[in-house]
Amino acid sequence: MWNFACPLIVYGDNSLDYLLQVKGSKAFIVTDKNIVKLGLVKLVTNKLDEKNIKWEIFDEVEPEPSMDTIKKAGVAVGIYQPDWVIGIGGGSCMDAAKATILLLARPELEPEALSVLEDFNFREKARLMAIPTTSGTGSEATWAIVLSDTKDNRKLGLGTTESMPDVALLDPVMVMGMPAQITADTGMDVICHAIEGYTSAWGTSMTLGPGLIATRLTLQFLPRAYKDGSDLEARTEMMNAAALGGMSFGNSMAGLAHSTGHSLGAIFHVPHGRAVGLFLPYTMEYLINGAEETTAKYAEMARYCCVANGSDKECAQALVAKIRALAKEIGQPAAVKDCGIEKSSYEKAIPALVERALNEIMTMTVTRVPGEEDLEKIYRYAYDGKSIDF
Ligand SMILES: [Fe+2]
Known part of the structure; x- marks a missing residue:
């Protein structure tokens, strides 16, 4: 038995307008400081404001996010209790968003346990959106999560088919300024x-x-x-x-x-x-x-x-x-x-x-x-x- 998993893909010019159609009241944005500085998060929050969706930003994702960062994001998302988690950035931010939404559903788990073996059912609480700002990893259309274990200097491949984003939003405005x-x-x-x-x-x-x-x-x-x-x-x-x-x-x-x-x-x-x-x-x-x-x-x-x-x-x-x-x-x-x-x-x-x-x-x-x-x-x-x- 095989399966083919992919999100709803919204693509092309003005795709960010899709945010005006989503149902929900609170979005938790997972990103990094550079993406915020470049003004790319603002393009998203402007749309959320227009739709009267409240938002909070977690901008501490580093390249190859560490367990500690994910734990912090897990605590913050647990307090905020959003109905959307939105990863904005390259693969690291989108992977961190996947891990964060899994922790929203199962806050008792350590990040290294975010694997295929667990049931998360996070969609009872929130949905997951990925908005890439690079054209590379394809993380917006995969369920995989790569985290780094800084203690043992190793990378961990985690995730479950559940951690596939519900929506991948591909608006070229997000990548136009990429060096x-x-x-x-x-x-x-x-x-x-x-x-x-x-x-x-x-x-x-x-x-x-x-x-x-x-x-x-x-x-x-x-x-x-x-x-x-x-x-x-x-x-x-x-x-x-x-x-x-x-x-x-x-x-x-x-x-x-x-x-x-x-x-x-x-x-x-x-x-x-x-x-x-x-x-x-x-x-x-x-x-x-x-x-x-x-x-x-x-x-x-x-x-x-x-x-x-x-x-x-x-x-x-x-x-x-x-x-x-x-x-x-x-x-x-x-x-x-x-x-x-x-x-x-x-x-x-x-x-x-x-x-x-x-x-x-x-x-x-x-x-x-x-x-x-x-x-x-x-x-x-x-x-x-x-x-x-x-
Ligand atoms: Fe790759």
């Missing part, structure tokens, strides 16, 4: 979600469509959004692509670029999208060299995106070349050495990088599962910028 560097980093995350979701061993007929469309949209519109942040069409389509990417990998699973890139990010603090985007062409090559089924899927994508025509292998390789060209066009690093990481410290970290990657479920959901030795080689090749030939 070029963040547009590029987060955009690479989108194409990774799209391609890895499409080719995941857990993919189904339901997940293929979103992955395919998100790939085409990203190839077409990410360079435009990067070069001209005021390009409304490009911003709108990248927002759509991010949500579609979330639907793709959120209902299947991401893959090797995520497990290898995630480990690099954890140890060397490379932003998530930049790290996973860097590993995408290398891990695609690894799959092309030993996984026919996935090669055929890359070829389908390449043909659909008008990247190439020809044999499966030729098309798949052309898609890899296209990803490398995209990364170059938007100023993303082609190799680990371009991330300012010293070779000696990287070499020392390889056992830890490999161990972390091996412990990621995303290493298991590809059609050619690498062992320790292959992962080590992938990390070394990616440092030097060498194509994978094994």
